[in-house]
Amino acid sequence: MAALFGAAHRNWLLSHPSTVPKSSKPLVFGILGAADIGPPAIILPAKSHEDVIIQTVAARDPAKATMYARKYGIQHVAKTYQDVLDDPNINCVYIPLPNGLHYVWAQRALKAGKHVLLEKPSVNNSTEAERLFLPPTPAPPSSPSASTQPVLLEAVHSLFHPAWALFMSHVTPSAVASAKSSLWVPRWFFGPDNIRYNFELGGGALMDLGSYTASALTRIFGSVAEECVDCETVPHAEADPRCDRRFRARYRFPNGGVGEMEGDLKAPLLKLAPEIYVMHKPIVVDSAEAGVEIKEGERVLRTREIHFVNFVQPSLVHSITVSDQFSVQEIVSTGIPPRKSWKKTKTLKAYTWREAGISGSKTQPGEPHWSTYRYQLEQFVNKIHGRDTPQWVEGKDSVDTMRMIDMAYTRAKLPLRPTSEEPL
Ligand SMILES: NC(=O)C1=CN([C@@H]2O[C@H](COP(=O)(O)OP(=O)(O)OC[C@H]3O[C@@H](n4cnc5c(N)ncnc54)[C@H](OP(=O)(O)O)[C@@H]3O)[C@@H](O)[C@H]2O)C=CC1
Numbered sequence: 346m347a348a349l350f351g352a353a354h355r356n357w358l359l360s361h362p363s364t365v366p367k368s369s370k371p372l373v374f375g376i377l378g379a380a381d382i383g384p385p386a387i388i389l390p391a392k393s394h395e396d397v398i399i400q401t402v403a404a405r406d407p408a409k410a411t412m413y414a415r416k417y418g419i420q421h422v423a424k425t426y427q428d429v430l431d432d433p434n435i436n437c438v439y440i441p442l443p444n445g446l447h448y449v450w451a452q453r454a455l456k457a458g459k460h461v462l463l464e465k466p467s468v469n470n471s472t473e474a475e476r477l478f479l480p481p482t483p484a485p486p487s488s489p490s491a492s493t494q495p496v497l498l499e500a501v502h503s504l505f506h507p508a509w510a511l512f513m514s515h516v517t518p519s520a521v522a523s524a525k526s527s528l529w530v531p532r533w534f535f536g537p538d539n540i541r542y543n544f545e546l547g548g549g550a551l552m553d554l555g556s557y558t559a560s561a562l563t564r565i566f567g568s569v570a571e572e573c574v575d576c577e578t579v580p581h582a583e584a585d586p587r588c589d590r591r592f593r594a595r596y597r598f599p600n601g602g603v604g605e606m607e608g609d610l611k612a613p614l615l616k617l618a619p620e621i622y623v624m625h626k627p628i629v630v631d632s633a634e635a636g637v638e639i640k641e642g643e644r645v646l647r648t649r650e651i652h653f654v655n656f657v658q659p660s661l662v663h664s665i666t667v668s669d670q671f672s673v674q675e676i677v678s679t680g681i682p683p684r685k686s687w688k689k690t691k692t693l694k695a696y697t698w699r700e701a702g703i704s705g706s707k708t709q710p711g712e713p714h715w716s717t718y719r720y721q722l723e724q725f726v727n728k729i730h731g732r733d734t735p736q737w738v739e740g741k742d743s744v745d746t747m748r749m750i751d752m753a754y755t756r757a758k759l760p761l762r763p764t765s766e767e768p769l
C-alpha cells in the first residue's frame with residue numbers, strides 16, 4: 346500500500362514539476378513544431394532546470410503555435426521553423442518533427458550554430474545518420490573551434506534514467522547469449538493517418554518503437570548486430586503497406602549471441618509493459634562475489650538472467666530482477682556434477698543516482714520524481730557547458746540504431762525510408 350502511494354505521489358510530481366528561478370545566463374530554447382511530445386519531453390523538464398528557458402515555438406500554422414505557446418507558457422511565437430533558427434537569441438533547438446524531417450532540420454539548425462536535441466529515431470535511415478553524425482571532416486580535437494561545435498543529441502530519453510544504468514551495471518555485454526526487448530503501444534493510440542504510418546515522413550513501427558528496442562540491444566551486446574537473420578512485419582490494414590505496424594526481428598551479434606526485438610503500434614491490452622530479458626552464458630566469477638568458499642582446483646560459474654520491466658518509462662514505475670544461478674565445479678572437468686549449486690534472485694529499482702549506487706554517477710543530481718526527459722535535459726546542458734556527461738548517446742550509437750533498423754527492413758523486404766534530398 347505504501348509503495349502504491351509512493352508511486353502515485355512520484356507520478357503526480359513528475360507531471361507537476363516545481364518551477365525554479367532561472368540562472369543569470371540560461372540556455373534559450375526554440376521548438377520546431379507544436380508537437381504532442383513537446384510538453385513531457387522538454388517544456389515540463391525545463392521548469393525545474395535553472396539553466397533552461399523555452400522561449401519560442403513555431404508551427405506550420407501560426408495560430409496553432411499561438412495556442413500552444415499560450416497553453417504552455419512559451420513567451421514567443423516565430424512565424425516559421427527557419428525563423429527560430431535565424432533568431433540570434435536562441436542557443437538550442439528541440440526538434441520533435443516527424444522522423445522524415447529530422448535530418449534536414451537538424452542539419453539546418455547545426456548550420457545556424459544551434460545545439461540540437463533531436464527526437465528519436467534520429468533520422469530516416471543509416472545513410473542520413475552517417476551524414477549527420479559522422480561527417481567526413483570533423484574538426485581536429487586541438488582546433489580552437491572544436492569546443493564551440495554545437496552539441497547534437499538523439500533524444501533516447503530512457504537511456505538517461507538511473508534505472509537504465511543500474512540495469513546495465515548487471516549486464517556483461519561480451520557474455521550475453523540472448524536478449525529480447527519488446528515495446529507496445531495500446532491499440533487505440535494511433536490511427537492510420539498518424540505520422541507513424543506515413544512512409545515519406547519516416548513511418549513504421551521499427552522506426553518508432555524499434556529505435557528504443559534496437560538501441561537497447563546494441564548497448565546490451567556492446568555492438569551493432571552483424572546481421573538481421575529474420576524479420577516479420579505486419580502492416581496496418583488501413584495504412585501504407587510499406588509502414589509496418591508490428592515487427593519481430595532477430596539478429597546475430599559479433600559475440601555469437603542472438604538479439605530479438607518486438608514492437609506493436611496497435612497492441613492488445615494484455616501487452617502493456619515494455620520489457621527486456623537478458624540471458625548470459627556461464628562465466629567464472631570470484632568466490633567472494635558468490636559468497637562461497639572453494640577448494641583448490643575448483644571454480645565458481647555464474648549464469649545470470651535479467652528481466653527489466655518498463656525500460657522505456659522507468660520513471661513511472663519499473664523493476665529489474667536479477668537471477669543468478671551459481672555452481673561450484675572442478676576446473677578440469679571430470680564429468681562430475683557440480684559440488685554445489687544454488688540460485689540467488691534480487692529485485693532492484695532506482696529513481697535517483699544515489700539509489701542506483703553506481704560509482705561515478707552517485708553525485709549526479711536527480712529526484713525520485715524526475716522523468717527520463719528531465720534526466721536527459723540535465724546531461725544535454727552539461728554537455729553544452731563542457732561538463733562531465735556520464736550518460737550520453739554518441740553519434741555512433743545513433744548510427745548503429747539506424748543500421749539495426751535498416752537491416753530489419755531489408756530482411757523484411759520493405760524499402761528503407763527515403764533519404765532527404767531537400768536543400769540544406
Ligand atoms: N521521446 C518520446 O518519448 C517520444 C518521441 N516522439 C518522437 O517525436 C516526434 C513527433 O512525434 P509526436 O509528438 O507524437 O507527433 P506530432 O504529430 O504530435 O508532432 C509532429 C509535429 O511535426 C510537425 N510537422 C511538420 N511537418 C509535418 C507534416 N508534413 N506532417 C505532420 N506533421 C508535421 C507538426 O508541427 P506543426 O505544429 O508545425 O504543424 C507536428 O506538431 C517523432 O519523431 C516521434 O518519434 C514521439 C512520442 C514520444
Ligand SMILES: O=C1OC[C@@H](O)[C@H](O)[C@H]1O
Pocket residue numbers: 530553554657
Ligand atoms: O515513447 C514512445 O512511446 C510511444 C511511441 O509511439 C512514441 O513515438 C515513443 O517515443
